[in-house]
Amino acid sequence: ADTDKSITVDGFNSVDVTTRGEQSANIIITDAERGDIDTGEGDDTVTIITDPLVGNGGSDETFVINTDGGDDVITLSPGALDNSDYVINAGEHTDGSDTILDFDILRIDDDIDLGAMNLDINNIEGIDVTGSGNNLVQLSAQDVLDMTDGNNVLRVDGDMTDAVQTLDSGWVQGADQMLGSVNYHTFVSGGVSLLVNEDMQLLGGINIP
Secondary structure, three states: OOOOOEEEEEOOOEEEEEOOOOOOOEEEEEOOOEEEEEOOOOOOEEEEEOOOOOOOOOOOOEEEEEOOOOOOEEEEOOOHHHHOEEEEEOOOEEEOOEEEOOOOEEEEOOOEEOOOOOEEEEOOOEEEOOOOOOOEEEEOHHHHHHHOOOOOEEEEEOOOOOEEEEOOOOOEEOOOEEEOOEEEEEEEEOOEEEEEEOOOEEEOOOOOO
């Protein structure tokens, strides 16, 4: 489709969906194990809902998700990272010679290790693990550098039962930042910045004195 679309695909093992143009697309894939998802310059949403009883990862069970420009939200269901590998590039909007830095979010109600072998992320600026579980986000400064855009800033959201754990040392606390109605603790390491929702627990090399 070369326009805005709302597309739901249910019950296929492999799913390929392409929507182009500058309008927003809403794509929901249910019970697939792999596929290629490509969207255009709009504010797109891509939701992958996997069957927790099917799939165990591997090179033949990989979702490749490219959402190009726009403020995109990619949602993975609980257990999705156990079922398939994911290559995610949320892209940036390019207008002639100018690149507009978008804010793209990966959302999952589950534990997530941003340096895991089955997870290749590019141009994602936000991780949201708010949900029903006690979810843990694990990361290093290198993970933040690898996955974010040129600003090298990652924002992590969750609630009081969720936690962020850094797997390396050298993080220095900065001044808190208020974004909208939410306060974020900030930490800097090696040229990257980490913003953590104040409701979340802090583990590893980050803490509030």
